[in-house]
Amino acid sequence: MPMNAERKDSELDEALVSVWRQALVERAKRVKLGEDSYAVRSTAKRRLLQVDFEFGGRAIRGLEQNPATGSRWADVARKGGKVMQFLLVGRYFAAVHDGKVTHFGAKK
Numbered sequence: 001m002p003m004n005a006e007r008k009d010s011e012l013d014e015a016l017v018s019v020w021r022q023a024l025v026e027r028a029k030r031v032k033l034g035e036d037s038y039a040v041r042s043t044a045k046r047r048l049l050q051v052d053f054e055f056g057g058r059a060i061r062g063l064e065q066n067p068a069t070g071s072r073w074a075d076v077a078r079k080g081g082k083v084m085q086f087l088l089v090g091r092y093f094a095a096v097h098d099g100k101v102t103h104f105g106a107k108k
Helices: 005-026 072-078
Strands: 030-033 036-041 049-055 060-064 083-088 091-097 102-103
Touching: 005 030, 005 060, 005 083, 005 091, 005 102, 030 049, 036 091, 072 083, 072 091
Parallel strands: none
Antiparallel strands: 030 036, 036 049, 049 060, 060 083, 083 091, 091 102
């Protein structure tokens, strides 16, 4: 993998952890990434926290894990863990828990 791709992946991971920390740990009303800030909203049905933000020219959504589902991440959330999943073009691509990023799917 070229060095600039590794740096970009690292910067994305830092951004995901920052959004997770500000929204779920610090309970901020706005998330700051660089010079930009984005509103933290609640979903209508489950009142889960949600943040829509941009990184690298792409629109990303961070969504608090719904503890009422059957996934392993929901199990972590039911036990009190703070989990945020991230979507790009409507597909989950990563989750953050305890400040650690887990990527889904194959790496290119």
